[in-house]
Amino acid sequence: MSQPVVTRFAPSPTGFLHIGGVRTALFNWLYARRHGGKMLLRIEDTDRERSTPEAITAIIDGLNWMGLTSDDATVYQFSRASRHAEVARALVDEGKAYLCFATPEELTEMRDKAKQEGRPMRYDGRWRDRDPAEAPPGAKPVIRLKAPLEGETVVDDMVQGRVTWANRDLDDLVLLRSDGTPTYMLAVVVDDHDMGVTHIIRGDDHLTNGARQTQIYQSCGWAVPAMAHIPLIHGPDGAKLSKRHGALGIEAYRAMGYLPAALRNYLVRLGWSHGDQEVFSTDEMASLFDMKNVGRSAARFDFAKLSNLNGIYMRQSEDGALLTALEDMLPHVEGGAAFQAAIDGGGRARLLAMMPGLKERAKTLVELMDGAQFLFAQRPLAMDDKAKGLLDAEGKARLADALQTLEAVEHWDAATTEGAIRTLSEASGIKLGQYAQPLRAAMTGHATSPGIFDVLAVLGRDESLGRMRDQISA
RNA sequence: GCGCCCUUCGUCUAUCGGUUAGGACACCAGAUUUUCAUUCUGGGAAGACGGGUUCGACUCCCGUAGGGCGCGCCA
Numbered sequence: 107m108s109q110p111v112v113t114r115f116a117p118s119p120t121g122f123l124h125i126g127g128v129r130t131a132l133f134n135w136l137y138a139r140r141h142g143g144k145m146l147l148r149i150e151d152t153d154r155e156r157s158t159p160e161a162i163t164a165i166i167d168g169l170n171w172m173g174l175t176s177d178d179a180t181v182y183q184f185s186r187a188s189r190h191a192e193v194a195r196a197l198v199d200e201g202k203a204y205l206c207f208a209t210p211e212e213l214t215e216m217r218d219k220a221k222q223e224g225r226p227m228r229y230d231g232r233w234r235d236r237d238p239a240e241a242p243p244g245a246k247p248v249i250r251l252k253a254p255l256e257g258e259t260v261v262d263d264m265v266q267g268r269v270t271w272a273n274r275d276l277d278d279l280v281l282l283r284s285d286g287t288p289t290y291m292l293a294v295v296v297d298d299h300d301m302g303v304t305h306i307i308r309g310d311d312h313l314t315n316g317a318r319q320t321q322i323y324q325s326c327g328w329a330v331p332a333m334a335h336i337p338l339i340h341g342p343d344g345a346k347l348s349k350r351h352g353a354l355g356i357e358a359y360r361a362m363g364y365l366p367a368a369l370r371n372y373l374v375r376l377g378w379s380h381g382d383q384e385v386f387s388t389d390e391m392a393s394l395f396d397m398k399n400v401g402r403s404a405a406r407f408d409f410a411k412l413s414n415l416n417g418i419y420m421r422q423s424e425d426g427a428l429l430t431a432l433e434d435m436l437p438h439v440e441g442g443a444a445f446q447a448a449i450d451g452g453g454r455a456r457l458l459a460m461m462p463g464l465k466e467r468a469k470t471l472v473e474l475m476d477g478a479q480f481l482f483a484q485r486p487l488a489m490d491d492k493a494k495g496l497l498d499a500e501g502k503a504r505l506a507d508a509l510q511t512l513e514a515v516e517h518w519d520a521a522t523t524e525g526a527i528r529t530l531s532e533a534s535g536i537k538l539g540q541y542a543q544p545l546r547a548a549m550t551g552h553a554t555s556p557g558i559f560d561v562l563a564v565l566g567r568d569e570s571l572g573r574m575r576d577q578i579s580a
Numbered sequence: 581g582c583g584c585c586c587u588u589c590g591u592c593u594a595u596c597g598g599u600u601a602g603g604a605c606a607c608c609a610g611a612u613u614u615u616c617a618u619u620c621u622g623g624g625a626a627g628a629c630g631g632g633u634u635c636g637a638c639u640c641c642c643g644u645a646g647g648g649c650g651c652g653c654c655a
Contacts, residue, residue, distance in 0.1 A: 118655045153654060210653080217652090226582045226651050248653055266585065275583055275651090283653040290655045314584065314650045337586080337648090344647070372592095375604090379593055382603040401593080403586045404648060411592065411605045421618075467617045 111143025112304045115174075116183075116294070118150040119161035122355030123168040125407065126309060126339045129373040133336055133400075134307045135174045136374070139392035144177030146301055151184045152293055168356035172366050173388070181301060183293050190288030193296050193326065194249045194281045202325040203281055205247035206233040228277040249282035253321050261316040264305075264334035264397040271317045279318055291315065295322040298331060307334045310404070334397050337377050337404045344406055361438040363471030365423075365431055368416040376405040385418065417469035425461040428474070429454075435471045445475055448482035 113134040117127055131145075138145040147169070151157040169175060197203035208229070217227045234252060254273045261269045281292040288296070294315075298306060306316075313335045323330040359369060367388060374391050375384065378400050386394070420428060433449070436442035449457060457478055468474040 116655095120655070150655060156654075206653095213652085221581080223581090228582095228651080269584065271583070277651095280653050285653080287653085289653070294655090309649090310585070311649050312655095315655095317584090335585090340648080342591085375592065377592090382594060384592090384604050401586095405593090406591060408591050408605070414605055417618095463617095466619095469617095 109304060111138055111141040112146065112302050113138045113143065113307055114146040114148055114298065114301065114303050115169075115176075116148040116150050116297075116308070117165050118153065118156075119158060119165060120153060120156040121161060122357070123165045124355060125359070125373070128168065128172060128174070128356050128369075129339060129376060130308055130336065131169060131172070131174045132370060132373050133334075133378075133395075136392055136395040137305060137307060137334075137397070138177070140395045143304070145174075146178050146181065146303070147176035148181040148183060148297060148301070150290065150293070151182055152187070152288060152290065154184070157184075164355060164357065171360055172356065172369065181297065183297060186293070186297060186300075187287055189300070190293050190296050191282055191286055194288065194292060197251070197281065197325055198249055201252070203249050203251050204234055204278075205238045206250045206278075206280075207238075207242065207245045207247045208232060209245075226275075228275075229279075231278055234278060246284035248280045248284050250278040251281055251322060251325060253278050253318075259317045259320055261313070261320055261333055263313070263316070264332060265337075265400050266310075266313060266335050266402060269313065269317075271314075276318060276321065281322070291318055291322065295319050295326070295328075299323070299326070299328050303331050305332045305334065307336065310335045310338050334400070336400055337402055339376060340404050340406050342406055342408065357438065360435060361472075363435055363439070363473065363475075364412065364416050365419045365471070368412070368419040371419070372412045372415050376407075377401050385415070413469040420465050420468060420471075420474070423465070425458055425465070428461060428465055429458060432471050432474060436475075439472060439475070442475075445479075445482065453482050 115127075115131040115134045117123060117131075135145045137143075147166075149162055149165070151162070166180070194203060198205065206229075212232075213229070216230060220227045229250070233247075233250070238247070253276055257273050259271050259273055259276065263269055279291055280289050282288055297303075316333050316335065320330050370388060370391070371386055374386060374395070378395065380386070380394050380399060423431070433446065436446045460478060464474055464477045468477055
């Protein structure tokens, strides 16, 4: 009853680590934290054809970035193949499994026939009680579980409740392939057992597997771990998450400028709730997380809400920490290298000085970077066409005068900056309050003022330009 | 087709039979901010449908519809 909780996250390295997988890892991690246990990581690389080292790296990098790390050495399932085979053979010896010599052709035939008759494909058990001596010479058998024919198998799920299957609906699954390698079904059970896993927390799509695995546990005479099948995450349109929707690898979220803490917060609220609370620190989640508050229906992924949360986390972040997070993202985003160079080239202090004004205008680190871009742009900036169109010759002359005055200022402080903004606004007829915050920060944090043409060039890129143009001509 | 699961505002969700069905995102309106953003205030917006059970049902039961997952010598 009071044995320590052991959970595990067991991805197969056949593709990227998608957002649903990350949430599964998060739930496992939180559940372990909550009960003072540990979460293990197992890479299910028994599919030699499709498993790749790149995928393994991506999974581990992604989990590290999310802060969801294993509490023990990572287990690679393929390396345990001989143990899996050993268990399968022991089961045969005990009469709980048997050798099956049915050929792929026979199975295809079974499948086609079942389809024609509108039944689900189910192996008919033709070798279940047959003497292996009758096998055609040279044929390589698989090992199948001798599953119970009658009665029922139940999974007492922590999320889904008690789910029951009639055993006649479950056929004799393959444990060991004809080439001697274990199937997923066998490997999972043996590994979970050997790793001492007490709680299996995984996607709802494994619910049926839960029943079949329960049969294997029972045949082995092992205690069945507690199971929690959590609802899946769907795309914004309610359909299964596909590439088209944003079933992107976790690295894509990093490149989009989301903070791990914000992502954890967003993900934990997809399916789990604690009354009306929306914002949870990681410590809070770890102390409150509970399976009984996990819902049973699939949730749609909503970027708008993620962005909103990310904005909250950014605004709450200390400036230095935010800069660190930004620099962590830079290698993963287009133009990041140049931006990093600008920071290292003496721009760090100015960027930090601007941070209070910038961070409340950005919902992602990418937006933060964009917002700060003008600070590091090549001086003098070429005024773009939109900006040029704002001013006639007379206006330009007025601005030149104003600029000259400003450039005579020797020391910039909050008051002079305020005055400068006012002066420039009046001279140009453009409301520059928009840039008051960043300008103020840039000017006081650095001895040089950006020229008005710099500002205009920035304005020219701004979407609010149209409105300002209207104000000017009016 | 068969099995299993799901169904409260557009989205994420609260509600442990009795509530004007609450919160958050998004949206709309207003205040502050010389624009924007932030912040604040207000607004519209939901129990899929049909039967039961009950004094009373979003909540329990059955059915229908819709959606999802599974049905390999893939994981």
